[in-house]
Amino acid sequence: MNSLSKTPSPWLVLYTKPRAEKKLAEQLLQDGIEAYCPVQVEIKQWSDRKKKIESPLLPSMILVNIDEDKRDRVFDRKHAVRYLYWLGEPAKVTSEEVESLRSMAEDSQFESQGLEKLKPGEKLDMTALGFEHIQGTVKFVNTQECWIVLENIGYVVRFKKT
Template sequence: MTASLKTQSHWFVLYTKPRAEKKLAEQLREDGIESYCPTQIKVKQWSDRKKKIEIPILPSMILVNIKDDERDKVFNRRHAVRYLYWLGQPAKVTSEEVESLRSMLEDSQFESQGLEKLKPGEKLDMTALGFEHIQGTVKFVTAQECWIVLENLGYVLKFKRN
């Protein structure tokens, strides 16, 4: 690997201990490491009350933007487990995919789309739905729910209408 590639930062997928995603992301930011824990607001029902809570959409995973030669710094925090690997290399996520994920979750444009037009197995260019630089495959769809497989992450995003 050349020296310039080692000093260039990339987004990596980092596994966390269960239910420690938000905490680890915050701790890494305190350490000066850019991290992102994508979340979604859900309403939880208990026997005596309802409450809106923020739930990570990538369970036990966060995204970190760090230089290749500094990747071990995340393990200074006890909630970091390991990096996700793809074909023997640490899995990298493009900046465009991270920004698209951010804008998708912030804008909540997904809620206003006509889900009934989507079919399972359909290759989906998310820009057609108002998102940028995300491509995926529709895995499951109903009038209230849609699962989209993000090939580069090897992950399924599940969306439900409230």
């Protein structure tokens, strides 16, 4: 196969140890492995203060873009657990979906949407939420948060208003 005609490798979903998503993504980037941990900003309240924190959109998961023959390199880091499989194959996320996650996280377009208009079970064109060419299914919704199933990876993404 000609190297010029090589198609980009899909992003894979990698399980992490709990609360190690951002740390593992940073370590993999240092190792030269393209990794992405989508985050959202939340306001956490304690008895004496409020603080904005970044929490992962995909708890205990990150996305990695790595060639097939180098996939095991991620396990050189102790926080990597295993790859997510969907229907017997490694779960693959397209570059378009990753870019949509990036733009959604940066633009926070989700907050401007009327959550009360969404209904569980509704098929949702994710373009209105900052995604392109992605469809999801509303799993749960109330005035403060919404859970949407991303069918390509069989996972629920939780969005919260800040």
